[in-house]
Amino acid sequence: MTLIVGLIHDGIPYLASDSCSSNGYTYNLTAGSKLFVNGGLSIGYTSSFRMAQLLEYSFAPPKRPKDTPALTYLARDVVPSLRKLFKEGGYGTVTHNEETGGQFLVVLDEQLFTVQSDFSVSAWREPFAAVGSGEQAALGALWATDGLKLPPEQRLLLALEAAESVIPTVRSPFYLMAGAEVEPLERVYSLTSPG
Numbered sequence: 001m002t003l004i005v006g007l008i009h010d011g012i013p014y015l016a017s018d019s020c021s022s023n024g025y026t027y028n029l030t031a032g033s034k035l036f037v038n039g040g041l042s043i044g045y046t047s048s049f050r051m052a053q054l055l056e057y058s059f060a061p062p063k064r065p066k067d068t069p070a071l072t073y074l075a076r077d078v079v080p081s082l083r084k085l086f087k088e089g090g091y092g093t094v095t096h097n098e099e100t101g102g103q104f105l106v107v108l109d110e111q112l113f114t115v116q117s118d119f120s121v122s123a124w125r126e127p128f129a130a131v132g133s134g135e136q137a138a139l140g141a142l143w144a145t146d147g148l149k150l151p152p153e154q155r156l157l158l159a160l161e162a163a164e165s166v167i168p169t170v171r172s173p174f175y176l177m178a179g180a181e182v183e184p185l186e187r188v189y190s191l192t193s194p195g
Contacts, residue, residue: 001169003134004034004044004105005142005159006112008127009152013107014178015044016156016185018164020171033175033182040108042177046132047102047117054089070109075121083119103131134163134170157185
């Protein structure tokens with residue numbers, strides 16, 4: 001239960017996250033961000049800290065064959081490696097012969113993708129995306145600010161704040177990743193924060 005938002009602005013990809021860890025009844029705040037880079041993949045995760053640890057510390061993305069489109073590479077090469085990793089790492093479930101994992105956003109080639117819990121890969125048509133319990137509120141805010149001349153940091157912060165205002169499992173502090181650097185996303189960008 002969390003929120004990861006992605007945005008492509010002037011060809012530059014951005015990811016942002018909240019800090020909530022929740023079972024739906026209680027929550028605590030994570031010590032760090034839910035964003036990282038591994039093997040050329042920028043990732044923002046939901047679902048499970050175990051999944052995130054496997055993705056960040058144990059996953060070695062397969063070599064991308066030359067001229068392979070990003071979606072093909074993710075679906076054909078990355079996902080089978082992830083399924084194997086999750087199984088070996090004790091993460092995921094099999095119910096009625098159906099294998100499930102977790103959900104996360106991926107940036108590759110300045111495009112946004114979602115890896116779903118059934119291991120399908122979705123490419124986003126819009127230059128923005130969101131996953132997690134605050135997804136709908138964040139997507140509404142990103143849609144409403146599309147076309148406005150706002151800095152990308154401000155749009156992402158507004159999306160996170162919109163979700164935080166109505167979703168009990170989305171909480172600040174918020175983090176921003178542009179390139180490989182992760183930093184706090186300061187409320188100075190917000191239209192809704194005082195000062």
